[in-house]
Amino acid sequence: MLKKNNALLLAITLFTAACSGPAKQSDSTGTADSLHQLVQHYYDGKMELFPMEATMNGEHQFDGLLQIDISERFRSRLDSFYGHYQTALQGIDTAALNNNDLISYAMLQREVAISREGLRFPDNLMPIQQFWGLTLTLPQFGSGTSAQPFKNKADYEKFIQRMKSFSEWSDTAIANMRRGMSLGYVLPKALAVKVVPQLADLSKKDTSNVFYTPLRLLPADLDTAEQRSLRTAYTTAIEQYTLPAYAKLHEFFVKEYLPRTRSTSGISGVPGGKELYNFLIRYWTTTDLSPDEIFATGEREVARIRKEMDSVKNSVGFTGDLPAFFNLIRTDKQFRIFSTPSQVLDSFRSIEQKIMPAVKQLYGTLPKTKFEVRQTEAFRAASASAEYMPGSTDGSRPGVFYVPILDAKSFNYTGMECLFLHEAIPGHHFQTSIQQENDSLPKFRRFTWIGSYGEGYALYCEGLGTELGLYTNPYSYFGHLSDEIHRAIRLVVDVGMHAKGWSREQAIKYMMDNEPLSEQEAVAEIERYMAIPGQALSYKIGELKIRELRRKYSQTTGFSIKNFHDELLKDGCVPLSLLEEKMARRFK
Structure with missing residues (x-):
């Protein structure tokens, strides 16, 4: 592997030298070819640096690798990697590029610059939290139903290597967190407390542990002796490497880390x-908005949506105030119609059948990737939100809408329609699948993710409910408004905690005062924003931009909503400034 890495950097160095000489490329074909080679080299190198991302993308040549991506040595390599591409891009004559290549150039330029800038902040000193990260991704991969393939003996052997490498990653994580403890660069206590039971569950030597699941799915083409041998090797890896690593992390969190966690809620509480928060705003929103501007936008949106919620409340004959109506939505049994998780999942599946005829009137291009609805795995359900996991481009893995169902009898139906539009169809499933299926895009664009575009588009899709024949029940429409105000609230509480000194409790109260969430749900949401500062801002910021563009271009002669949506999606995730530029070229 070291030889491959050195060869890659040598290739980049030679390419950089070729592209950065005194004379820029004047031939448009030559310039485009140079850019195409550059972005392909970048993607290939990035996949080797981030092999689990490669697995997610369907690039299976690195399925046995697990980089220690939180080490200082790795971060130094990453800085050099990004630096080489910053230099190489300077040798490309942008005047000779077509529109598609200009987007590729601008996106690669932004990605390497902002990724390199992010390395200035020691986020590797807080490598574990309750919402996402390797301690949760590894068991997802190891479940046998995610991106990691388990089709043959070689596949199992590759994941054995990843499980072995995890013990090294966990040792590095502990060393990093000890350094963070000495600097005051630690998690809030409220988050660390939530990590403890996750680590405990994943360290159990019990066949119910998700890591044992692939042992029930051993390849049928192996004879009895081969199956026995593979079962032994796989079980040994789990019990000698993976479980002890989780147990060691659990002991460290309980005995060393928890007593040294911080009482502050926002990222401003670390050196x-x-x-860092100002950087994360730029990273997640792809804008230069200030915290104060975002906070003010959030307050305006909360006020606007509350007025509409009042109108719905009055239309159903409820005579109390809005907080009382929130309580009704939260607690009344009429909104809890399920007894089993399968009933919840079937209800989500029925939404797809209901909306597809109308979807075909709004979208010209539909994805080919298959789609499924699944219940979120038990080991992460308590801290998880509903989410979408992209499918594979070869069709071997469908896109999956994961729904956490802790108790089906308490599952509230009022928000189901808008949630499906966001996470599934025509939200994340359409956007991600169409992007990945577009082979006219270079791979680094087919598999990239930009929150302000991707989450902004998914939130925009929630607003399509009426056009798609949903929200006919006033309570379901109120559920849509509840989800919309939820994203507006995020602008207020995220900035409140990370830039204005708000406490976790203050943020929870603001959320519960303005939407019909239970306290348990509000706590999980606020703690998510504490764990990943800035990410929650991307939804509303992106949605507002997309709605602005639709309003603007719907006034133009010959406007077609199918053309608008197809143009919106065809180039995949782009920063909001590039989105404006490309939509202007199409509809001017």
Whole structure:
């Protein structure tokens, strides 16, 4: 592997030298070819640096690798990697590029610059939290139903290597967190407390542990002796490497880390936290908006949506105030119509059948990737939100809408329609699948993710409910408004905690005062924003931009909503400034 890495950097160096000489490329074909080679080299190199991302993308040549991506040595390599591409891009004559290549150039330029800038902040000193990260991704991969293939003996052997490498990753994580403890760069206590039971569950030597699941799915083409041998090797890896690593992390969290966690809720509570938050705003929103501007936008949107919620409340004959109506939505049994998780999942599946005829009137291009609805795995359900996991481009893995169902009898139906539009169809499933299926895009664009575009588009899709024949029940429409105000609230509480000194409790109260969430749900949401500062801002910021563009271009002669949506999606995730530029070229 070291030889491959050195060869890659040598290739980049030679390419950089070729592209950055005194004379820029004047021939448009030559310039485009140079850019195409550059972005392909970048993607290939990035996949080797981030092999689990490669697995997610269907690039299975690195399925046995697990980079220690939180080490200082790795981060130094990453800085050099991004630096080489910053230099190489300077040798490309953008005047000779077509529109598609200009997007590729601008996106690669932004990605390497902002990724390199992010390395200035020591986020590797807080490598574990309750919402996402390797301690949760590894068991997802190891479940046998995710991106990691388990089709043959070689596949099992590759994941054995990943499980072995995880013990090294966990040792590095502990060393990093000890350093973070000495610097005050630690998690809030409320988050660390939530990590403890996750680590405990994943360290159990019990066949109910998700890591044992692939043992029930051993390849049928192996004879009895081969199956026995593979079962032994796989079980040994789990019990000698993976479970002890989780147990060691659990013991460290309980005995060392928890007593040293911080009482502050926002990222401003760590050294350099203010600067880090400003960076994360730019990273997640792809804008230069200030915290104060975002906070003010959130307050305006909350006020606007509350007025509409009041109108719905009055239309159903409820005579109490809005907080009382929130309580009704939260607690009344009429909104809890399920007895089993399968009933919840079937209800979501029925939404797809209901909306597809209308979807075909709004979209010209539909994805080919198959789609499924699944219940979120038990080991992460308590801290998980509903989410979408993209399918594979070869059709071997469908896109999956994961729904956490802790108790089916308490599952509230009012928000189901808008949730499906966001996470599934025509939201994340359409956007991600169409992007990945577009082979006219370079791979680094087919598999990239930009929150302000991707989450902004999914939130925009929630607003299509009426056009798709949903929200006919006033309570379901109220569920849509509840989800919309939820995203507006995020602008207020995220900035409140990370830039204005709000406490976790203050943020929870603001959320519960303005939407019909239970306290348990509000706590999970607020703690999510504490764990990943800035990410929650991307939804509303992106949605507002997409709605602005639709309003603007719907006034133009010959406007077609199918053409608008197809143009919106065809180039995949792009920063909001590039989105404006490309839509202007199409509809001017």
